[in-house]
Amino acid sequence: MKKLFLVFSLLFTGLVLVACNNQTKIDFTTTIPTELTVGQSFTVVAKDSKDVDIASAKLSITVKTGDSLVTVSGLTITGVNPGTVTITITFSDKNTTKSKDFSFTVKAVPVTYGLPVPATGYYMKDADIIQEGTSRYLVYTTNSAAGEEDNVIALRKGTFSAGNGYSYGAENIVLAPSTSGWDQYISSPSIVKGNFTYNSTNYTYLMAYQGTDRANETSFSIGLAVSNNPEGSWVKVGSTPVVEYNRTVYGESYNGYYAPSLVNLNKQSLIRLFFTWADAYGHFAYFVDFDAANLSNIELSGFAMAPNNGNLSTGEDVTMIPNADFAYDAVNHMFYMVKDYSPTPSREPRVATRIELASIAEAELYSAVPGLGWSSLKLFDMFDTPDTQYERLYSATLISDEYGHLISNTLIEIVYTVSDLQADNVDYVFSQKLLSFIYE
Incomplete structure (x- = not known):
């Protein structure tokens, strides 16, 4: 009886061991x-x-x-x-x-309405915006690497939503500086739509931008680029600027020709290129006209200086028009302008503390006889910014239609650049972003 019990115990133990090996968890x-x-x-x-x-x-x-x-x-x-x-x-x-x-x-990605905000270590400045139907194209200067001042030109498409406004899509880098030549440092783009031809290819969008080969970003000249898709690739026109600053004659330490602003006068190919001429005598607005139907053979008109009389605000003995953007009211034969206030403050960043909206009769641009001049519509300062937060207001643009024409003379939207002060933020360069005003 004891032997039988022992055998049974061994068999039972063996069965348990086998079961454990087969059920490792x-x-x-x-x-x-x-x-x-x-x-x-x-x-x-x-x-x-x-x-x-x-x-x-x-x-x-x-x-x-x-x-x-x-x-x-x-x-x-x-x-x-x-x-x-x-x-x-x-x-x-x-x-x-x-x-x-x-x-x-x-x-789904949540939709954000209003002007986009740059990511940490990036800046957005010197914007230009055209509105085409229910879309807007926002083109601006930014940096290609976080924490670096390596300017490129970027574009975002804005889509309109009733009751919400515009939401802007992803950033597209559409123009980069050349590795050699006149535009190794670029910024301040302006775009218009029209009918243009370059090297026997037809294009529907034209961009003007400022460029220089100097690392201190002086002696700017102005070049052109073309595209059939604003969000895609842009082709630079030629290897030389369309409006070239002569640093030997006018001095190499000045800004030169900067802040281009395009208007398509006839909504086809007749282009007016406004820009600021900055040399030892100050900052003044000039313009040239040309037919962009054949950009392989550009014939510029003579340089014309825009009037600087009227009741514009200024901090100089002579009224200057620095860093201005223009839009055309073809119905009422007027030009509108938003410009920086002068002079430049001494504290960093050395940019304007105010911007000014003004208008002038188109005929006065073509007359050597002074007329009424510019009519100041409003001077914006830090008290017009959200919570009076930004002392620096500069580099503004008028939102126009796709040809650079004013959308409305009773409701004008202005987008401008703001920045922290160096005294408040050592990384003030990367605090530059875009805000907007509505003038009614």
Whole structure:
């Protein structure tokens, strides 16, 4: 009887041991976000039952439902389209596997209305905006690398929503400086629509920009570029500027020809290019006219100085017109202008503290006999900015239609640049951003 009991005990023990070997268990834990925004990603990490990190080679992911809503790259999940997704995570160790399902929601990117804000370490300045139907094209100067002053020209498309305003899409770098030549440092773009030809190719958009080969960004000249898609690639016109500053004659330490502003006078190819001429005598507005129907052979008119009389505000004995942007009212035969106040303050950044909106009769631009001059419509200063926060207001633009014509003379939208002071922010260069006024 004792022998029989011993045999039974050994058999029972053996059966238990065999069962344990066949049922080796593994487990894991991981944390999956409950929500993911389109364009965002997360990477799966997991721990075993002893709270030890599991090697990534032992983990794998498959999409159980919602395959079109995400992409999977190794252990990284990226949101593509809004919806609910279920993934299966599998932990494999030796010949044993453990799988678990996890669900999360991919949300659409929230829409932000109003002017875009630059990311940390970036700036936005010297903007120009044209409105074409229910779209706006915002072109501006920014930097290509965070924390660096390496100017490029960028563009964003704005889409209108009733009751909300404009939301601007992703930033596209549309023009970069040349590695050699006259435009190794570029900024201050202006664009218009029309009918243009360059090297036997037809284009529908024209850009003017300032450039120089001097690292201290003086002695600017003005060049052109063309495109059929403002958000896409732009082709520089020629290898020399269209309006070239002669630093030997006028001095190399001055700004030269800067702040170009384009107007398509006949909405076809007749272009007026306004710019600021800055030399030892000050900053004054000039313009040239040319037919852009054949940009391979540009014939400029003579330089004409815009009048500087009237009741413009100034801090000099002679009224100056620095850093101005222009728009054309073809119905009433008027030109509108927004300009920086002069003089330049001594504290950094050395830019204007005020901007001024003014208008003038078109006929006065063509007459050598002084007329009434500019009529100042409003002078904007820091008390017009949100919470009177910004002392520096400068480099403004009038939002025009796609040809550089005024949209309305009773409601004018102005976009301008602001900056912190160096005394308040050592990284003031990267605080430059865009704000707007409405003049009614």
